[in-house]
Amino acid sequence: MKFTALFVLTVLLVLFLGPYFSYPYLMGVIVILAYLMASNGTASFFASGLAMGLVWLGKAISISIETGSSLPDKMAILMGMEQSNLLWVATGVLGFLLGGFSGLTGALLKNLSKPKRPQGMYRY
Amino acid sequence: MKYISFAIALIITISLGVALSLQFGSIPPLGKLLDPNHGFWQNAYSEDQLAKEEIKLSGLSSSVIIQYDENLIPHIFAQNELDLYRAQGYVTAQNRLWQMEFQTMAAAGRISEIVGSMAIDLDRMTRRKGMPFAAEQGIQFLENTDPETFKLVQAYADGVNQYIESLTDARMPIEYKILNYRPEKWSPYKSLLLLKYMADMLVGDRDLEYTNLHTILGPELLDKLFPLFPEENDPVIEADKTWDFTPLQVTKPEGVVYPNDSIFVKTMPQPEPGVGSNNWAVAGSKSASGNPILANDPHLSLNLPSLWYAMQLTTPNHSVKGATLPGALGIISGFNENIAWGVTNATRDTRDWYAITFKNDDRTEYLYNDQWIQSTFRIEEIKVKGEASYFDTVVYTHHGPVVYDQSFRAERQDVNFALKWTAHLPSNEQKTFLLLNKGKSHEDYIAALDHYTSPAQNFVFASQSGDIAMKVQGRFPLKWEGQGKFLMDGNDPKMEWKDFIPIEHNAATLNPTRGFVSSANQHSVDPSYPYYVFDNSFEHYRNRRLNQRLAEMNQITIADMMELQFDNFHLHAFEALPVMMNYIQADSLINAGVEHVSYLKDLADWNFFTFPNQTAPTLFHLWWRYLHRSVWEDLRKSELPVVLPNNYQTVKLLANEPNSSLFDKKTTGIIETAKDHVMASFDSMIVQVKKMEQDKGDYTWANQKNTTIQHLVPNFKSFSYEGVYTGGGAGILNATSERHGASWRMVVELGEEPEAFGIYPGGQSGNPGSKYYDSFLKKWANGEYVNFKLKKMENSQTSLFSTTLKP
Numbered sequence: 001m002k003f004t005a006l007f008v009l010t011v012l013l014v015l016f017l018g019p020y021f022s023y024p025y026l027m028g029v030i031v032i033l034a035y036l037m038a039s040n041g042t043a044s045f046f047a048s049g050l051a052m053g054l055v056w057l058g059k060a061i062s063i064s065i066e067t068g069s070s071l072p073d074k075m076a077i078l079m080g081m082e083q084s085n086l087l088w089v090a091t092g093v094l095g096f097l098l099g100g101f102s103g104l105t106g107a108l109l110k111n112l113s114k115p116k117r118p119q120g121m122y123r124y
Numbered sequence: 125m126k127y128i129s130f131a132i133a134l135i136i137t138i139s140l141g142v143a144l145s146l147q148f149g150s151i152p153p154l155g156k157l158l159d160p161n162h163g164f165w166q167n168a169y170s171e172d173q174l175a176k177e178e179i180k181l182s183g184l185s186s187s188v189i190i191q192y193d194e195n196l197i198p199h200i201f202a203q204n205e206l207d208l209y210r211a212q213g214y215v216t217a218q219n220r221l222w223q224m225e226f227q228t229m230a231a232a233g234r235i236s237e238i239v240g241s242m243a244i245d246l247d248r249m250t251r252r253k254g255m256p257f258a259a260e261q262g263i264q265f266l267e268n269t270d271p272e273t274f275k276l277v278q279a280y281a282d283g284v285n286q287y288i289e290s291l292t293d294a295r296m297p298i299e300y301k302i303l304n305y306r307p308e309k310w311s312p313y314k315s316l317l318l319l320k321y322m323a324d325m326l327v328g329d330r331d332l333e334y335t336n337l338h339t340i341l342g343p344e345l346l347d348k349l350f351p352l353f354p355e356e357n358d359p360v361i362e363a364d365k366t367w368d369f370t371p372l373q374v375t376k377p378e379g380v381v382y383p384n385d386s387i388f389v390k391t392m393p394q395p396e397p398g399v400g401s402n403n404w405a406v407a408g409s410k411s412a413s414g415n416p417i418l419a420n421d422p423h424l425s426l427n428l429p430s431l432w433y434a435m436q437l438t439t440p441n442h443s444v445k446g447a448t449l450p451g452a453l454g455i456i457s458g459f460n461e462n463i464a465w466g467v468t469n470a471t472r473d474t475r476d477w478y479a480i481t482f483k484n485d486d487r488t489e490y491l492y493n494d495q496w497i498q499s500t501f502r503i504e505e506i507k508v509k510g511e512a513s514y515f516d517t518v519v520y521t522h523h524g525p526v527v528y529d530q531s532f533r534a535e536r537q538d539v540n541f542a543l544k545w546t547a548h549l550p551s552n553e554q555k556t557f558l559l560l561n562k563g564k565s566h567e568d569y570i571a572a573l574d575h576y577t578s579p580a581q582n583f584v585f586a587s588q589s590g591d592i593a594m595k596v597q598g599r600f601p602l603k604w605e606g607q608g609k610f611l612m613d614g615n616d617p618k619m620e621w622k623d624f625i626p627i628e629h630n631a632a633t634l635n636p637t638r639g640f641v642s643s644a645n646q647h648s649v650d651p652s653y654p655y656y657v658f659d660n661s662f663e664h665y666r667n668r669r670l671n672q673r674l675a676e677m678n679q680i681t682i683a684d685m686m687e688l689q690f691d692n693f694h695l696h697a698f699e700a701l702p703v704m705m706n707y708i709q710a711d712s713l714i715n716a717g718v719e720h721v722s723y724l725k726d727l728a729d730w731n732f733f734t735f736p737n738q739t740a741p742t743l744f745h746l747w748w749r750y751l752h753r754s755v756w757e758d759l760r761k762s763e764l765p766v767v768l769p770n771n772y773q774t775v776k777l778l779a780n781e782p783n784s785s786l787f788d789k790k791t792t793g794i795i796e797t798a799k800d801h802v803m804a805s806f807d808s809m810i811v812q813v814k815k816m817e818q819d820k821g822d823y824t825w826a827n828q829k830n831t832t833i834q835h836l837v838p839n840f841k842s843f844s845y846e847g848v849y850t851g852g853g854a855g856i857l858n859a860t861s862e863r864h865g866a867s868w869r870m871v872v873e874l875g876e877e878p879e880a881f882g883i884y885p886g887g888q889s890g891n892p893g894s895k896y897y898d899s900f901l902k903k904w905a906n907g908e909y910v911n912f913k914l915k916k917m918e919n920s921q922t923s924l925f926s927t928t929l930k931p
Contacts, residue, residue, distance in 0.1 A: 018160075018161040019161045019294070022156070022159065022162055022293065023141070023144075023155055023156075023159050023162075024141045024145065027137065027141050041129070041133075056158075056159075056160050059160035059161065059165070060160045060165050063160060063166070063168050063169075064165075064168065066173075067169050067170065067173065068895075069170070069893045069894070069895070070893070071164065071165075071167055071168045071298075071892060072165075072168065074842040074843060074892055074893075075164055077841070078302075078840060078841075078842050078843075087158070090158060091158045091160060091165070094144070094154065094155065094158050097140060098140060098141070098155070101136050101137040101140055102137055104133045104137070105130070105133045105134050105137045108126065108129050108130040108133050108134075109130060109134075111126050111129075111130065112126055112127065
């Protein structure tokens with residue numbers, strides 16, 4: 001449940017704030033979001049990563065289709081890639097890594113403030 | 125444990141965020157670049173997809189309407205000139221911001237700021253040539269002597285700056301994103317730098333090379349191989365022109381001594397030989413419609429974004445259309461309702477070199493007229509990307525800046541060569557173009573040219589009232605014969621430029637009886653002109669072909685003029701090949717059916733045109749290249765910088781003096797004649813053609829020539845176009861060679877309403893992602909044009925889109 005909520009919220013965040021803020025700001029907000037959602041590290045990593053990665057991938061594909069521009073091909077050649085499709089993948093993977101590690105950081109930060117579970121002889 | 129996990133995650137997150145924002149060597153900041161909201165993906169949109177109906181532009185006195193036609197050519201309708209040029213600055217920046225800034229940074233010697241230490245040598249050369257110094261002089265002159273024009277230049281700069289201030293990361297030109305820097309504020313100084321950039325691109329000199337040739341060949345042989353006028357001189361101003369002025373007198377001082385030292389400096393790059401520009405105008409008496417027709421095609425380096433940007437600029441008082449230079453005001457080559465004009469480079473030696481003797485190593489004093497004179501120092505700080513600044517001290521004498529010295533391109537301590545150049549003089553070229561833009565008559569044209577100093581141009585003119593004219597305009601030093609051809613003694617006052625040729629004595633013609641005026645970078649005048657005219661790079665072929673065609677043509681139409689601009693006839697080959705074929709007795713070889721007979725037959729059957737699918741031009745081109753190299757091998761292999769005799773003189777020598785001692789190579793034991801060189805170079809050509817067939821599949825002219833329209837950053841190969849399929853070549857009217865050619869073609873007929881057509885190799889957009897980046901390219905390569913008719917403000921539904929700039 002928390003996974004889905006974090007995923008959806010991150011998608012909305014990257015989709016609507018992305019045009020106005022550069023990715024370091026988005027990373028900061030994802031950290032806060034993951035902290036507030038208090039999910040575990042693995043879930044936060046994948047929820048945030050997939051959300052940002054998919055939005056970036058989708059945006060790159062939609063711009064390519066909308067414009068019909070040859071720029072992705074030209075950029076792919078400039079960056080030593082054989083196919084411009086790889087640029088979509090690179091954009092998606094980059095979004096995944098940026099979102100994923102931001103989510104993980106937020107989750108682990110929350111983990112720091114959780115009280116330690118009682119252990120030992122006083123445990124009933 | 126959880127603290128360690130958090131710390132590791134935090135470090136990875138921050139490291140990713142930071143590392144992807146930074147540039148590592150030549151790798152751009154990948155995070156910024158791939159961010160689909162701000163990175164390169166946003167540059168995939170074309171201008172019509174981003175169009176806005178209204179934009180606020182402060183400083184306007186009333187609204188300005190901009191209508192873009194289907195080729196993204198903006199038609200700006202303003203109520204006054206201040207608004208017009210403010211809007212021109214804004215619109216040009218919208219489409220060409222990176223290019224205009226990059227070119228001015230090149231002109232200011234600031235490329236190292238963008239690309240790093242690899243450009244330090246280039247930047248030092250630019251600054252030592254005095255380019256920023258000249259622009260500073262120019263801006264001061266403009267501010268003090270012509271505040272009206274200065275206000276317009278300021279308005280243009282304000283328009284550019286308002287665009288820069290409104291620029292979001294997403295809309296930033298892609299080159300800034302890849303090279304990881306941001307645009308800085310524009311200023312009137314930068315507009316002047318751009319005009320100096322043009323001067324630097326178009327002006328060359330070979331004084332140091334000629335000095336070495338003087339030592340190697342001696343004065344007689346030098347004059348024979350580099351005569352002041354060619355045998356078949358066909359000058360810009362008709363040869364039978366009568367000069368109706370009393371010239372200023374200048375006499376060669378007695379006892380002039382030229383340095384006979386060998387000069388070992390690494391001389392600066394020169395304009396490419398064989399390229400240049402064409403312009404002409406035919407009178408109504410020669411045209412089918414009875415109206416004058418004007419044509420212009422300046423040949424420059426073929427670059428993307430294109431050097432030119434097409435525009436129409438309209439106020440209630442005038443409407444002008446044509447090619448602008450992004451960064452400069454107004455139209456540079458174009459027409460209005462009343463007149464049309466165009467430019468070609470009027471090559472003339474306006475750069476001279478003086479050998480300076482300093483008192484001691486600190487170079488604070490130099491010898492002039494046997495007196496010690498104070499020099500001044502200009503400390504040039506060259507900022508270098510990712511490194512500490514490089515400081516270069518340039519010494520200025522009254523002659524000009526010391527370009528070559530022990531710290532720059534010279535090894536000997538006593539080498540101190542100062543450059544004197546008309547581009548350093550205070551001048552107001554911008555005013556010329558602003559006045560031409562609203563000119564109505566021949567008088568207005570002449571008055572506009574009076575402000576023009578450098579680079580000297582052949583200004584062609586035609587008017588609706590039926591006049592055609594040509595004027596060779598620039599500020600030319602009054603020189604005695606031979607002055608400035610060689611390095612001069614900076615101590616000797618006799619070597620100084622004493623005065624300038626009065627501008628009303630500059631060679632000009634109005635309505636000549638032959639019914640046309642033309643120029644193709646050839647000699648400006650014939651020997652009857654009463655002033656010394658010298659340059660190394662005058663054209664010898666395009667001019668004769670052009671004048672021959674214009675003389676025999678009648679009932680001329682716009683289509684005929686377009687055809688002439690795309691004329692692929694190779695006059696040099698037409699004159700040289702029969703001589704070469706004769707030496708190898710080609711007819712006998714063909715009849716005997718020897719090996720390689722197919723190549724010989726190809727050449728024998730050649731019609732001397734250079735269409736892209738032909739193979740004979742390749743055979744001739746290679747054969748001639750090897751022949752020229754072979755004939756001048758001794759000079760070529762000299763350790764000194766020298767200039768080689770041109771194609772025209774070499775053909776003359778081959779044809780007229782087969783046994784000249786010049787053909788004998790000093791390094792061999794036998795005595796060579798012209799025939800030996802022709803035979804040897806033919807064999808070399810065969811080897812090369814076979815190799816080409818193997819490597820490239822065929823040896824068609826297009827394949828050999830490989831015309832390339834290159835992005836201003838040569839490493840951005842995918843933003844360039846290689847192997848453009850088109851004909852022509854250096855020395856041909858369609859002078860499209862590998863990297864140079866017609867950067868703009870325009871034909872205008874001045875009837876009641878002017879009819880105009882234009883094209884250039886590229887497109888209106890500077891954005892490689894836009895569909896308008898290369899939209900003219902195919903048409904240009906095929907010799908086609910787009911309609912450039914003046915437009916009246918019309919319903920915006922007929923435009924690609926329309927934008928209103930609101931105050």
